[in-house]
Amino acid sequence: MALQKKICASSMEELQKALSDKGLTVSPVPKKGRCLFTTRDFSPGEVIIWEEPYVSVPNKSSAKCEWCFTSTNLKRCSACHVVYYCGNTCQKSDWKLHRVECKALSKVDKERIKSLTPSVRLMVKLYLRRKLQDEKVIPATVLDNFNLVESLVSHIADIDEKQLVLYAQMANLVNLILQRPEMSIKEIAEKFSKFSCNAHTICDAELKPLGTGLYPLVSIINHSCLPNSVLIFEGRMAVVRAVQHIPKGTEVLISYIEMAGSTATRQKALRGQYFFSCTCIRCIKLGQNDDIQESAVLEGYRCKDKRCSGFLLRDSGNKGFRCQLCGLFRDREEIKIVVNEMESMSEKASFSLSNGHNKDASVMYKMIEKLQQKLYHQFSVNLMRTRENLLKILMELQDWKEALKYCRLSIPVYKRVYPECHPLLGLQYYTCGKLEWWLGETGEAYRSLAKAAEILRITHGTNTNFMKELFVKIEEARAEFSYRISSTWKIEEDV
């Protein structure tokens, strides 16, 4: 135990040294645990930290390269039939680890293999990589070693009985695959608990989920609902960038959760998965008048009078709600009827969608949207979700005109529910710009793409293929727009 502490202390020293070269330091703060602080200023868009995963695994939605997560040119491993690679380079990069994983997976029966979840695979890879680093097959470095995984919080004492049983079942499966019965189920279960509050969903540039990875350094970063930094992935590499000027001595903070929601909703999500009560500058307003009003707008019902923009609060008799602006009463039973209608329509819409009947689904979501407009405020998160669904379906149906309508409707809501420099807002402008371009609305396209770039150059940097393509699109839109303007002038002059 004393030796372990000594090792941890010396690796902590080495870690601090490596971080200080990056302008960072780790310090504990009561009730928060370890925190990452800056030791110099960072400007908006500057990379604060980047990290390759200790282990990562693609999700199961479709086949992806085990190393870089791409979906093209894939070949399946002929021995285990579980993993794919897009070429020799990725296969070679993963070879040391996959060689041992492959052997282990090849011994598991086919039915079990089919039902393997990404979390179980991630755990198998975690133990195998640790073993390979112990045996010096894979080199361990100050910023890439198992001690960093060991120091992650697990919150195992906070996990409920049902979840513990599930973790124990998953741990049994890990044991079976690794064929190491001496390994403690309790220890593996605790690691699953670590995954739950530390692992990150790896996404592409458009924030579509690709897989899961464990990034022990990035996992030192705590949460804020108004963060000064953002986590983006370039392939499987995690990159944290400042989204505002961060002075020396400030804590680096990212958001762990979807930020579109009331304070109560965000707090519930954070307590549920990460076991803490957020005290960020947005959350301390919980229960104050402004916060009650904002919650009612985002998640509550609207005034019955279409011309009134008031928000409703429950009436004292509990028979319904009263508009806080015009005083009009809205009956609970009347709301219930619309809610029931919406719920049954939602079930049908998701059924159509899961069966690939996109056209039917789009008709139903449009009906849901109409019903929601009767009930919800224009900034409602529920209404925003329906419009996001519609946008996605209409894009698949290549109905660009209708898709653009819903994309445009979502922008003012995004501006209200997300911080100014949030990748989702940038990406929504990007989608708008693309649709406008396809529809020949060049001037609009230029403006939307430029707005997208203003945000995304900070959150995504300027060097990725995605951003380079965006800059080309902007230039094309600008050139075509000025050509159109000059030819219109020319026609006017000729006339």
Ligand SMILES: C[S@@+](CC[C@H](N)C(=O)[O-])C[C@H]1O[C@@H](n2cnc3c(N)ncnc32)[C@H](O)[C@@H]1O
């Ligand atoms: C990914 S870890 C972050 C690093 C962690 N502080 C540590 O000591 O390793 C997530 C955990 O950090 C803590 N945490 C993160 N953000 C917090 C915050 N804003 N306030 C309090 N605790 C926070 C919670 O315990 C959460 O489960």
